[in-house]
Amino acid sequence: xxxxxxxxxxxxxxxxxxxxxxxxxxxxxxxxxxxxxxxxxxxxxxxxxxxxxxxxxxxxxxxxxxxxxxxxxxxxxxxxxxxxxxxxxxxxxxxxxxxxxxxxxxxxxxxxxxxxxxxxxxxxxxxxxxxxxxxxxxxxxxxxxxxxxxxxxxxxxxxxxxxxxxxxxxxxxxxxxxxxxxxxxxxxxxxxxxxxxxxxxxxxxxxxxxxxxxxxxxxxxxxxxxxxxxxxxxxxxxxxxxxxxxxxxxxxxxxxxxxxxxxxxxxxxxxxxxxxxxx
Amino acid sequence: xxxxxxxxxxxxxxxxxxxxxxxxxxxxxxxxxxxxxxxxxxxxxxxxxxxxxxxxxxxxxxxxxxxxxxxxxxxxxxxxxxxxxxxxxxxxxxxxxxxxxxxxxxxxxxxxxxxxxxxxxxxxxxxxxxxxxxxxxxxxxxxxxxxxxxxxxxxxxxx
Numbered sequence: 001x002x003x004x005x006x007x008x009x010x011x012x013x014x015x016x017x018x019x020x021x022x023x024x025x026x027x028x029x030x031x032x033x034x035x036x037x038x039x040x041x042x043x044x045x046x047x048x049x050x051x052x053x054x055x056x057x058x059x060x061x062x063x064x065x066x067x068x069x070x071x072x073x074x075x076x077x078x079x080x081x082x083x084x085x086x087x088x089x090x091x092x093x094x095x096x097x098x099x100x101x102x103x104x105x106x107x108x109x110x111x112x113x114x115x116x117x118x119x120x121x122x123x124x125x126x127x128x129x130x131x132x133x134x135x136x137x138x139x140x141x142x143x144x145x146x147x148x149x150x151x152x153x154x155x156x157x158x159x160x161x162x163x164x165x166x167x168x169x170x171x172x173x174x175x176x177x178x179x180x181x182x183x184x185x186x187x188x189x190x191x192x193x194x195x196x197x198x199x200x201x202x203x204x205x206x207x208x209x210x211x212x213x214x215x216x217x218x219x220x221x222x223x224x225x226x227x228x229x230x231x232x233x234x235x236x237x238x239x240x241x242x243x244x245x246x247x248x249x250x251x252x253x254x255x256x257x258x259x260x261x262x263x264x265x266x267x268x269x270x271x272x273x274x275x276x277x278x279x
Numbered sequence: 280x281x282x283x284x285x286x287x288x289x290x291x292x293x294x295x296x297x298x299x300x301x302x303x304x305x306x307x308x309x310x311x312x313x314x315x316x317x318x319x320x321x322x323x324x325x326x327x328x329x330x331x332x333x334x335x336x337x338x339x340x341x342x343x344x345x346x347x348x349x350x351x352x353x354x355x356x357x358x359x360x361x362x363x364x365x366x367x368x369x370x371x372x373x374x375x376x377x378x379x380x381x382x383x384x385x386x387x388x389x390x391x392x393x394x395x396x397x398x399x400x401x402x403x404x405x406x407x408x409x410x411x412x413x414x415x416x417x418x419x420x421x422x423x424x425x426x427x428x429x430x431x432x433x434x435x436x437x438x
Contacts, residue, residue, distance in 0.1 A: 011332060015362040018336045022358065025340075025351030026397070035350055042344040049297050049345070057302065125302040129346045130309060130409075131398045170347060178401075 036163065044165040050136055051167075054124040118152075118267040119143060124168065133176035133196060135159075137266065140167045148228060150269045156234040156257030157181065157222060158266055169268075173260050174235070175200050183235050184223035188213055191223050194236060200260040203236050205252040214241050214252055230269060284435040288330060291318050291428065292338055300345050309409050312417035315342055316357060316390050320383060321428045323361050324368045326437065335361040349397065356393040360386040376422050383421045387414035 029035045121139040141164050151158045159173040175196040183194045194203040218238040224231025236254035295314035322330035339354030
């Protein structure tokens, strides 16, 4: 019997040592950003695997595209042309407005950016931790992506880049439980902070003043406070408002505008001038 | 010659890592067996002198990076089950597959509890099946993993 247990006995010290090391790593990783260097080095090692994993779905999409019938392509083409016309028409108006806006802003002396540069990236089909809301992009530092950049799709804000390797970047969605974004109601300019709660169709607005005029259907845009996200991008629509009688605040649930769980192509915003990061 | 064959071990672990991040529908995610833990357990059972605590620690870190969890989270869980296994592997080797499955289930459950507890400490609310889903499927595929890796080990003549 003694022999059987001998094998593991000598391992108590290294086990405890490594356990303490792991716990130390976890605490450091949770509380500080010192480990980000190690993390991105290891992430760069893993990125080939992530490309490998996302190959089959991408290949499938490509083959599907190839075998599309002519009719459908024609129909799609027509639809696209029509929407293009409409967008162009709208754009003309936009340009006039934009010019006017710039002029007025110049008059006011404010140096707000009017247009941001964007670059297109695609999602890698990689599953992350099921308790978090992270996605992986197929572009990285080599394409000019830097930690902290905002990511949007055609409907609104999706999230921000939290870690970038040469060829991939990890994006934390606005719905991640650790994410918060500074927002503003279009209607009345009330500022608030929208927290993610882990489900892709909900953002929480806590501690709004009771007197705030907030109703379902109100639109939220980024306020630009905090420096991470550029101002005036659509974020969410309020779906329900509750008054908790025990504390003197109103809280609201909003539905993100961006399709967080179905977008395949996203835009990464590059601010023209680096605004001061604050957090 | 033998040193080349030893590369089979990291290779199987890499395959495990790929399976771990393979996209699954979100309802199926909590039933994804912990591939890396299963593969590591096999090698530790078969070759405790080659694959042990350090391998568990480093593999755990890679899993953490791949899954975006806290650095050290999977390391801690893997270290604990590998330590237990180091103490019992001689008895487990002579068990029949049915008993082995139960043993592996217990270890996977410990592994999963540690992972879910750490998530819980970070205020992410896991469901009940988050505890039992992955260990159950892991137990179900253990015999196949065991037989497959045993054949690979014999082919590669590692000992």
